[in-house]
Amino acid sequence: MAFRELMYREALREAIDEEMARSPEVFIIGEGIAERGGSYKVTEGLLAKYGPKRVRDTPIAEAGMIGVGVGAAIAGARPIVEILYVDFAMLGMDMIVNQAAKFRLMTGGEGRVPFVLRTQGGAGGGVAAQHSQSLEALFYHIPGLRVVMPSSPADAKGLLKYALRQSDPVMFLEHKHLYMTKGLVPDGEHIVEFGKADIKRPGKDVTLIAWSNMVPTALAAAEELAAQGIEAEVLDPRTLVPLDKAMILASVSKTKRAVIVQEANRRGGVASDICSIIQEELFYDLDAPIEIVAGLDIPIPFNLTLEKASVPQKSDVVAAARRALHQDPLGLAAQ
Amino acid sequence: MAFRELMYREALREAIDEEMARSPEVFIIGEGIAERGGSYKVTEGLLAKYGPKRVRDTPIAEAGMIGVGVGAAIAGARPIVEILYVDFAMLGMDMIVNQAAKFRLMTGGEGRVPFVLRTQGGAGGGVAAQHSQSLEALFYHIPGLRVVMPSSPADAKGLLKYALRQSDPVMFLEHKHLYMTKGLVPDGEHIVEFGKADIKRPGKDVTLIAWSNMVPTALAAAEELAAQGIEAEVLDPRTLVPLDKAMILASVSKTKRAVIVQEANRRGGVASDICSIIQEELFYDLDAPIEIVAGLDIPIPFNLTLEKASVPQKSDVVAAARRALHQDPLGLAAQ
Amino acid sequence: MSTPSSSANAPSRELLEKIFRTAYKIRVFETEGIKLYRQGLIRGYFHPYLGQEGIATGVCAALREGDFIASTHRGHGHCIAWGADVNRMVAELLQKESGYCKGFGGSMHIADIKAGNLGANGIVGAGTPLGVGAALANQIKGSDAVTVTFTTDGASNNGTFLESLNLAAIWNLAFVLVIENNQYAVSTKIEESTRETDLYKRGIAIGVPSFQVDGNDPIAVHDITREAVEMCRRGEGPVLIEARTFRHMGHHVNDPGKYMPEDKLAYYKARDPVDRARAAFMDMGGADKAEIEKIEAEIAAEFESAVEFSTASSEVSIEDFREFAVGY
Amino acid sequence: MSTPSSSANAPSRELLEKIFRTAYKIRVFETEGIKLYRQGLIRGYFHPYLGQEGIATGVCAALREGDFIASTHRGHGHCIAWGADVNRMVAELLQKESGYCKGFGGSMHIADIKAGNLGANGIVGAGTPLGVGAALANQIKGSDAVTVTFTTDGASNNGTFLESLNLAAIWNLAFVLVIENNQYAVSTKIEESTRETDLYKRGIAIGVPSFQVDGNDPIAVHDITREAVEMCRRGEGPVLIEARTFRHMGHHVNDPGKYMPEDKLAYYKARDPVDRARAAFMDMGGADKAEIEKIEAEIAAEFESAVEFSTASSEVSIEDFREFAVGY
Ligand SMILES: Cc1ncc(C[n+]2csc(CCOP(=O)(O)OP(=O)(O)O)c2C)c(N)n1
Ligand SMILES: Cc1ncc(C[n+]2csc(CCOP(=O)(O)OP(=O)(O)O)c2C)c(N)n1
Ligand SMILES: [Mg+2]
Numbered sequence A, B: 001m002a003f004r005e006l007m008y009r010e011a012l013r014e015a016i017d018e019e020m021a022r023s024p025e026v027f028i029i030g031e032g033i034a035e036r037g038g039s040y041k042v043t044e045g046l047l048a049k050y051g052p053k054r055v056r057d058t059p060i061a062e063a064g065m066i067g068v069g070v071g072a073a074i075a076g077a078r079p080i081v082e083i084l085y086v087d088f089a090m091l092g093m094d095m096i097v098n099q100a101a102k103f104r105l106m107t108g109g110e111g112r113v114p115f116v117l118r119t120q121g122g123a124g125g126g127v128a129a130q131h132s133q134s135l136e137a138l139f140y141h142i143p144g145l146r147v148v149m150p151s152s153p154a155d156a157k158g159l160l161k162y163a164l165r166q167s168d169p170v171m172f173l174e175h176k177h178l179y180m181t182k183g184l185v186p187d188g189e190h191i192v193e194f195g196k197a198d199i200k201r202p203g204k205d206v207t208l209i210a211w212s213n214m215v216p217t218a219l220a221a222a223e224e225l226a227a228q229g230i231e232a233e234v235l236d237p238r239t240l241v242p243l244d245k246a247m248i249l250a251s252v253s254k255t256k257r258a259v260i261v262q263e264a265n266r267r268g269g270v271a272s273d274i275c276s277i278i279q280e281e282l283f284y285d286l287d288a289p290i291e292i293v294a295g296l297d298i299p300i301p302f303n304l305t306l307e308k309a310s311v312p313q314k315s316d317v318v319a320a321a322r323r324a325l326h327q328d329p330l331g332l333a334a335q
Numbered sequence C, D: 001m002s003t004p005s006s007s008a009n010a011p012s013r014e015l016l017e018k019i020f021r022t023a024y025k026i027r028v029f030e031t032e033g034i035k036l037y038r039q040g041l042i043r044g045y046f047h048p049y050l051g052q053e054g055i056a057t058g059v060c061a062a063l064r065e066g067d068f069i070a071s072t073h074r075g076h077g078h079c080i081a082w083g084a085d086v087n088r089m090v091a092e093l094l095q096k097e098s099g100y101c102k103g104f105g106g107s108m109h110i111a112d113i114k115a116g117n118l119g120a121n122g123i124v125g126a127g128t129p130l131g132v133g134a135a136l137a138n139q140i141k142g143s144d145a146v147t148v149t150f151t152t153d154g155a156s157n158n159g160t161f162l163e164s165l166n167l168a169a170i171w172n173l174a175f176v177l178v179i180e181n182n183q184y185a186v187s188t189k190i191e192e193s194t195r196e197t198d199l200y201k202r203g204i205a206i207g208v209p210s211f212q213v214d215g216n217d218p219i220a221v222h223d224i225t226r227e228a229v230e231m232c233r234r235g236e237g238p239v240l241i242e243a244r245t246f247r248h249m250g251h252h253v254n255d256p257g258k259y260m261p262e263d264k265l266a267y268y269k270a271r272d273p274v275d276r277a278r279a280a281f282m283d284m285g286g287a288d289k290a291e292i293e294k295i296e297a298e299i300a301a302e303f304e305s306a307v308e309f310s311t312a313s314s315e316v317s318i319e320d321f322r323e324f325a326v327g328y
């Protein structure tokens, strides 16, 4: 297979571009996405190519935009709604939770909602508490939504293309720190199905489960662990809903140790749920408590030192893996 | 101590009444709460007693009502905002997540938000997918919120009074099926602090952790288990945030088996998080996998048979407890 | 802007018959449905459309196949006016698999996507963005379909009203927002919810052509809707129509509605939309008593047979439900 | 409704001096702040208030102690006009413990609850319900304080605008909503966001007395605000004021703002609010060049010493943070 190196944002743009070319029902709306090409430059060039009917700027009306997207999807279109920060999706939460997620069941399966909400989350750069959240757990809990969190350009492209061909509402959660990261993307039609995890690095001693921007962190931790003679397997679920339980359980059955890494704060996060699944299925196989490495239970502070202290760092993952291996139980290495 | 028998809704009313009498800063707004006394009759008589300044009806504007409540709290009042269904709180989610929860930290601790949002959730009676949710997990995940879920009239009263005296935003989540249930409420000043779980029934064989309307279900299951010779301890955290981890861990250390019962759907629920805490702390003490009994991952259907099939029943709790005790591993008893 | 209470051009007999049939069918559906409710056969919420029949009837008579509607929690009338199968409506209320939503939705969620009915909605105001979305989809497809959202006085104070009507306006969508101003939100009078009870002015304030009409006059509603729909098909959308009306009873079946002033109720009952539809069909359409009686009997029979059909239908089985529930 | 671009009753020298000092202080704060930003000393978002100084200045000059304000993401000017300590503002931007929020908030969250400043806000439109809430709290307390929320053209298309202004209206709250209509939301022109760019009409549509004013004329802004505030104290609130203005640069420090038409920018720069405040102080207040220069030098020195103060301040330590973070 041939590959090209692309930035995450370029890969997203390719996905949208290819799907807009393929299906006239695909369109995109968002704040500043048309003329200006979007705050993350994902939509650059699309206005020129597809015109103002299918690439539209909106006023600052998140509930309206999301609701209109949901309505368009019900009526047979394939809208992409870009919300600048996942934090702002809270303004349209009713449309996500009570309309998009429920429509299919409420109509006895008749109504489908092929709606894609693209947004981004994560801390970094001092944008403070209202622009730094990782809110996937909120969507993860609501039956009917798909939750997608790509960590690489190839996954970003493949998953977004898949999102635009299936028929349920998708929360497509990008990460502000990933837009400019680069990676190899296969040439030609590249589609990644939902519900298939990916082993980003194979290993046998401990499973590191991470998604979105925590994948690079987990990979860096695995590198460091390798230098210490520990072979960590890095597993990226890629889609949290549907979740590839089979692959998670297969990896942890093998390593007998799991460390789950999430940027979101610890309490009630997706990591807790994955933990509950592993302990239910592999209770008798685990050699150590499942470790969760997560953000502090606190809104993200503006101060950059404290911001960094609020979200998991490589050293936290290394320390957790070592604890899981019953090495360094006092965590001295992390200090 | 002397007690009176009160309905849950009467206990709530007493709490509001006493606190309104005590502090002129307490006031309440909501749809139909004044003249009509509220859809659940919690606020009956308050308009006559405290007048239209402090007991106000609102238009159907959940985001506005919640936001106005938050603003009033910041400015030094103690508002109660009644939202008819927790489902509708999604319309004000920005005000809850991005304003109320974050204000204290964002202002370096200067700003406080003594705001109480009263609402109710739960399935039952065929009110369908948009009026049946149990959404505590969404609030539980957001740092800065307090999440309170009383299961009895006494707790309802004591916790609401406490809520109205502390200074952080409280999601006070009642249950539509509890309003008319009765229980003994201590006479005089009765306050229940946040963060103190309550053993609703002591036992030594297995810990059933349940809150809100699942407490009666767990108690009924414990009764049935007792008939089978199993002594279940029923622990009600009462407040999910702050969570009384110490009492949960003490109970499970003793019984070595935990069954967590939540009405909300399984994926990403609070039960998963409590499970993750127990496995982290008591990994080496547990005699069986922690069991989670929860709702199906599906919006609640209108059809009453299917509605019932979507949320935990007594028999599910009994079966889970028996599994935890390695009795009836095939679940035959539940059939 | 407001309109006369009756049509300028004389309406056709066909239209008059359609309007009477529809209004009467809604009346029967609600009246008989309430009986089923009181017998305990219908569960959950049931918000009767009694007294407001003129609006759904007049509006839908001005639409054509391929158009879309979105509705409210008080949605039976809109479904019927849109031509829904009464069998499947009753079956839905009775929780049966043969219902529009297989018994998964109930009164507040009846929808028929294939027929362009985006459904009732349990969230006040939510139908507006959904309808604007359908209008947007149609504009992108190049279709000349018009989408109507029925909404309420209560929803006019809600953020979705401003946000989505404004989006419809900047995009010139073929969208008609019909506010059914029945002057109450449960027990709250409109005067207690807003200082400006002329709700059409909210459309004008954001540049949307906006009208006010007597919602109890189905012909007037039809006429103004036809105009609005034509404007939309000419690319002059969106349009707002405020239709004044009043409920004949409480908010839902179990609300005695004691707060509704007797005199106001009497005023509106004297202007009953079903009576007016009947009178119009007789006076302007030349129908005689016999024809009316025949139609009324037909409609009553249709409802009765819907109850039989529904009663004979089965509910979704737990097994099928478990299968259906996979993958959420 | 609109008002003349200058005051009818001659403003006092004291007022003119206050207005000039405030407007100039904001100008210096933003100009120097941008330099710190470009040096990498300020991080995160920084939305300059340059060009809009007339609004915060004129509005706050019409308020008194005990009143409340709530602000936007572009909030430095409001803080300064409200009398904030520049030391603590700069310290906040530099992430220091001596800042208004101990460095936890930053530019978008500076608040001073004790002084009645409910704070800037990172969510467009959120200040409106918060301000209405403060006004409600004051009404319940029996206080005659007035609350002003500064909001934006962008926020006027958002649901919070309708919902919360409507609540203020039905409750007759002592609340003034000041829309700073700078005609852009980032790069989106107001004409692209709404058909009706006279935003004050949205207030009228829900029964709120509403005015339009030249936001670049601080005296005119002051006068209309004084009137609005008096109405509020008389129980005739709420009031809406739309103040027309224009940014002097892009949306935030890193936005070159190329989309802003040169001629329009030139038009507004020719009507610079700081120049107008200076001119008013000189023409109407009789200040001479020497006095102006002295004031300008004082303000420049105040900012410089704030930078020194802030640089010398320390950040919250990780240990203190861990303690602070308990119990969330
Ligand atoms: C967002 C939301 N808030 C509250 C409710 C509860 N509720 C259902 S109907 C209703 C009153 C609705 O009044 P209006 O919108 O005028 O419609 P009407 O019932 O008069 O047709 C209320 C408050 C709801 N369903 N959705
Ligand atoms: C709810 C919400 N949506 C989007 C944003 C991102 N955003 C920040 S400022 C801004 C433009 C604001 O324009 P306007 O409201 O007119 O205020 P101005 O910047 O012109 O002062 C946008 C879209 C936000 N902060 N909050
Ligand atoms: Mg109404």
Ligand SMILES: [Mg+2]
Pocket: D152, D153, D154, D180, D181, D182, D183, D184, D185, D186
């Ligand atoms: Mg602007």
